[in-house]
Amino acid sequence: MTPECERIHPFRCPLRCVWSRSQQAALAFFVPPHSRTGPRVTSNVMSMTTSAAVPAGSEDAITGGGSVTERLVEANQRYADAFTDPGMDARPVLGVAVVSCMDARIDLHAALGLALGDCHTIRNAGGVVTDDVIRSLTISQRALGTRSVVLIHHTGCGLESLTEEFRHDLEMEVGQRPSWAVESFRDADQDVRQSMQRVRTSPFLLHTDDVRGFVFDVKTGLLREIDPA
Numbered sequence: 001m002t003p004e005c006e007r008i009h010p011f012r013c014p015l016r017c018v019w020s021r022s023q024q025a026a027l028a029f030f031v032p033p034h035s036r037t038g039p040r041v042t043s044n045v046m047s048m049t050t051s052a053a054v055p056a057g058s059e060d061a062i063t064g065g066g067s068v069t070e071r072l073v074e075a076n077q078r079y080a081d082a083f084t085d086p087g088m089d090a091r092p093v094l095g096v097a098v099v100s101c102m103d104a105r106i107d108l109h110a111a112l113g114l115a116l117g118d119c120h121t122i123r124n125a126g127g128v129v130t131d132d133v134i135r136s137l138t139i140s141q142r143a144l145g146t147r148s149v150v151l152i153h154h155t156g157c158g159l160e161s162l163t164e165e166f167r168h169d170l171e172m173e174v175g176q177r178p179s180w181a182v183e184s185f186r187d188a189d190q191d192v193r194q195s196m197q198r199v200r201t202s203p204f205l206l207h208t209d210d211v212r213g214f215v216f217d218v219k220t221g222l223l224r225e226i227d228p229a
């Protein structure tokens with residue numbers, strides 16, 4: 001058991017060390033040591049625009065010249081080199097589905113002590129319960145046996161800085177209004193509450209008795225549970 005392996009999944013490591021070692025290699029490839037100087041990748045949701053334009057040179061700053069996808073594919077080759085089939089069933093071991101914001105600062109498996117195969121992770125902008133999240137939860141429960149649902153929003157979410165004007169701006173830019181709602185919110189706690197309500201009232205889900213919602217603090221790493229009432 002490596003220290004990193006122990007940190008990520010202390011409970012059942014002996015079965016999963018191979019996965020952890022290969023993940024560690026990938027992490028070492030992507031995550032520069034904090035002491036290293038050089039370009040930093042920062043998140044600034046306030047500068048969001050509807051344009052897909054990316055400043056020239058920004059990708060080079062991240063990847064050192066090659067495309068980021070090439071780096072991912074190369075990392076995958078190393079991952080596959082160390083990979084052995086764990087022989088897992090597709091059904092999540094813990095019978096839980098976690099719905100979370102896609103925010104890059106949230107490492108769901110590490111933050112929740114989850115190991116490979118433990119859960120379904122369903123992520124989108126905001127971690128909001130959209131029709132497509134209900135679709136995934138329905139399949140998760142009816143086809144793959146999960147019973148519990150955990151909803152996670154977080155502090156400093158980009159959705160708090162957007163409004164439905166985003167859709168209008170998009171329409172002005174591209175000439176077509178998106179069919180989807182932005183699902184922006186002002187209060188993460190309240191959005192967790194209404195998200196729990198959407199899950200609990202869905203007619204498609206088999207299990208709605210164990211639905212809990214949290215806000216993840218990106219500064220402390222702690223979850224704060226939201227009272228559904």
Ligand SMILES: [Zn+2]
Pocket residue numbers: 101102103125126127154156157158159
């Ligand atoms: Zn977010």
